[in-house]
Amino acid sequence: MTTQTSLLRTTLVVTIAVLIGAGSLWLHFTRQRGEPGFTAGTLPACDSSYTRKLLRQTIEQAPASRAVGLQVLRLGFMRHHFDGVRNTSQLPARVCEAEIFANAGRRTLGFSLEWTCAEKDEVWLSIPQLPW
Incomplete structure (x- = not known):
């Protein structure tokens, strides 16, 4: 094997490695960011991790919850009740129910998920039964 063939082979390997590295960095920096488990345009399921x-x-940061020191210890079951459309915005909404274990006791709360805008890239969660 000549020195020229060895140099050519080394240059080819280095070039391929640089291209793969550059492609990996490009994919890393251009992929869509956001919350894990959330996809814009798809309303999250009632029992999703998101x-x-x-x-x-929402429970822990509500002013009424903060005033009494309410902390969620764990979440139990989460059920889907129905999907609908908000009258004012005509955007999809989802009604759910969840079992909440907190330092103030156990409670079953209803809540809704809905879009905040027509772009469907932000979800609003509303709990009418707060305060605890």
Whole structure:
């Protein structure tokens, strides 16, 4: 094997490695960011991990919950009741129910998921039964 063939082979390998590395970086920096488990345009399921996280945050960050020091210990069952359309916005909405275990006791709460805008890239979770 000559030195020229070896140099050509090394250059080819390095070039391919650089292209693969550049492609990987491009994919990493251009993929869509957002919450894990959330896809824009698709209303999350009642029992999805995204909904569970959003429900916990909504309860714990509500002013009434903060005033009494309410903390969610865990979430039990989560059920889907029905899908509908909001009268005012004509956007899809989903009505759900969840069992909440908190430092103030166990409770079953109804909540709804709906889009905040026509782009369907942000979800609003509403719990009418708060405060606890």
